[in-house]
Amino acid sequence: MLANLVTANALTNVDDVRIGVSNERTRLVLDLxxxxxxxxxxxxxxxxxxxDLPNLQWPDNLQPKPQGVIGGLRFGQFTADKSRLxxxxxxxxxxxxxFILGKTSGLPVRLVIDLVAATPAQFNEQVTADRQRNRQKTASAPVPVAKPTLQTPKPKKRKAKPxxxxxxxxxxxxxxxxxxKAREKNVTLSFARQFAKQLRNTGKYEVYLTRNLDIYIPLRQRVAIARKHNADLFVSIHADAIERSSVRGMSIYTLSETASDKEAAALARKENRSDIIAGIDFDDQPKEVADILIDLAQRETKNLSVQFANLVVDHARGSTKLxxxxxxxxGFRVLKAPDVPSVLIELGFLTNRSDEKQLLSSAxxxxxxxxxxxxxDSYFSKERLVGIVQ
Ligand SMILES: [Zn+2]
Incomplete structure (x- = not known):
């Protein structure tokens, strides 16, 4: 722990992220x-x-206005030792x-990136060149993206605790x-920690988090983590945002290729964009050849996922608006572990005043x-398992 603190103190700070447009050029500047x-x-x-940058200390709640050729931007930790913008x-x-500009009379160290408009062909040419360069670079150091686990599910070992x-x-x-005020990534982490703590306090469960830091984890890797731990239940925690600020309430999702309604389909598309948002190169990933295998195994777990989702709806009623x-x-990508019953909970809407207040309240x-x-507890209760366990 102490070692971590020492490293944290040694991090370079990003003090500002600025975007400016002059003539044909869009300039991005990071003050370091x-x-x-x-x-x-x-x-x-x-x-x-x-x-890509080394691990940096990023400012909280800084939202530079996109300008010029830039339509949007985000930044933050990408892996344990890498930041990404x-x-x-x-x-x-x-x-x-x-280029990097050194410290001069009152000005900090600055990282400057100039962008100019290009033709689609020029852009594509550069993408190909960059990919080749990255491949050569990562030949010795593989990118931290989990390969899909393709083997058929093994029978689960008998474990002391679920x-x-x-x-x-x-x-x-x-x-x-x-x-x-709230950002989904912080709300989900603090809620997950609270949920994990209460589960551990019962002494009945073995509990793991896919992340316990403000760090990006590819969707496929989240699924791989559940499978690695031989999980009996996977619960993904989210919070939504929507244009109509009057919309509020909790909802829970289980996997289906056919969405139950248009809103559910749009939400899944939005949540599945996570890897795009983090700058993952899909063209460089292995194709999901195991889709059929996965579908078969999923049928068995789908029923259990639905059972758990129903229990959550029953128990949450009265404690929060549904x-x-x-x-x-x-079709949430994160729910696709073929052999782990999985649900995704949208705790509420960050765009609704009352929901946001709740989402920021530890009580x-x-x-x-x-x-x-x-x-x-009711999901794993003996009564329910009668007839499932031989
Ligand atoms: Zn989300």
Whole structure:
């Protein structure tokens, strides 16, 4: 722990992130407390520019206004020792210059990246060149993305206690939904910690978190973590945002390729974008050849997922407002562990004043986590398992 603190103190600070437009050029500037190494590359589908940096201390709640060719941006921790800044491009563009300026009369160290508009062909050419360069670089140091686990599910070992994996949504470079004050990635982490604590206090369960830091974890890796721990239950925690600020309430999702309604389908699309937001290059990933295998195994676990979702709806009633048709179905990538019953809980809407207040309240976290523990208890209760266990 102490070692971590020492490293944290030694981190370079990002004091500001600024964007300016002059003539044809869009300039991005990071104000830094010291010089750092960095790497810039382009990604297609959708068009993005990614800046990889060492682990940095990023400012909280800084939202620079996108301008010029930049349509959106986010930054944060990417892996344990890497930070990432991702720029969404409004139009094809390339990096015309990138450099570090040293500290001068009152000005901090600055990382400067200049972008200029390009043709789609010029953009694609650069994407290909960057990918080749990255491949050569990562040949010795593999990217921290879990390979899909393709083997058929093994029979579960008899374990002393049921294993529960809690998955705080988003993190690091991917902030998730934004409220007036709250960011989804922080809400999900603090709720997950509270839920884990209460589950552990019962002494009945072995509990793991997919992340316990403000760090980005690819969706596929979250599923792999659940499988690695041989989990009996996987609970992904999220919070939503929507234009209509009057909409509020909790909802819970289980996996289905056919979404129960348009809203559920749109939500799954939004949550599944997490890897794009974090700047993952899909063209460089192995194809999901195991889809059919996964579908077969999923049928067995789907029923259990639905049972748990129903228990959560029953137990949460009265402790928080529930969205109409609280239990819905959609194709969330994070629910695709073929042999682990999995649910995704949207705790509420960050865009609703009352919901946001709850999502930031530790008392509310405690209360709702308590109801979830009750749901877990009934799910694993002896009565329910009669007929399932031989
Ligand atoms: Zn989310």
């Amino acid at each position: 407390s010291s010089r750092v190494d960095f790497d810039v590359f382009l990604l297609g589908n959708p068009r993005r520019i990614v800046v 991702v720029l969404d491009l409004k139009q094809p563009a390339t990096v015309s210059k990138n 294993v529960i994996v809690i998955d705080p949504g988003h993190g690091g470079v991917d902030p998730g939904a934004l409220g007036r 969205l109409d048709r609280t239990h819905r179905f959609a 509310w976290h405690k209360k709702l986590a308590g109801r979830l523990v009750k749901s877990v």
